[in-house]
């Protein structure tokens with residue numbers, strides 16, 4: 001009996017959101033580029049830290065990067081991060097890089113080593129309360145809306161001095177650095193330069209800036225923490241993938 005010939009399979013690879021063939025190789029390449037960019041700017045490469053942004057990525061993409069030795073991961077949602085990392089927390093540094101609602105402050109303080117998105121008095125108050133209650137002190141960055149975009153989180157630059165004073169004096173918070181996400185449609189350099197200037201002026205050492213498309217520019221402007229997702233793991237799936 002003759003078999004019907006199988007219908008030709010057509011695979012739209014782009015629609016599958018596959019991770020890069022080798023995320024570990026992408027990680028090595030990315031670290032080389034970080035070192036090269038730091039040296040080119042006359043900076044010590046050890047002063048530039050890589051946050052691997054694992055939000056919404058499938059575990060199949062994250063596992064090779066974790067196995068290669070990456071220990072610092074960035075997430076933008078508390079619940080998703082809890083699901084992905086809660087059981088694998090040991091030995092890692094988790095950084096919250098997405099907007100934080102005040103009513104999630106306690107969960108965020110319990111999970112994250114670093115919260116990069118402090119940007120309003122109510123959140124500062126909620127974080128202080130959570131830190132006192134839980135007896136832990138995540139390191140804090142203030143997010144600055146350098147492009148003054150209405151839809152974007154972050155303190156606008158003119159309001160930064162008052163906000164930093166409030167955090168430090170009223171709430172007694174120790175702040176580690178500043179973070180920004182430049183407008184998507186503008187050259188990022190001036191935004192990185194502005195963030196660096198603000199950090200110098202206010203005695204803050206760390207600068208979280210630079211993503212897959214612009215981290216070398218950010219390093220030139222003094223970034224100490226680059227947040228890189230798609231260059232390591234591939235294009236992000238549009239919705240969170242269930243943590244594996």
Ligand SMILES: *Cc1c(COP(=O)(O)O)cnc(C)c1O
Pocket residue numbers: 053055076097098181211212213227228229230231
């Ligand atoms: C998603 C995200 C990143 C990573 O972006 P890539 O372009 O994939 O590197 C960095 N920072 C923040 C705040 C993000 O939300």
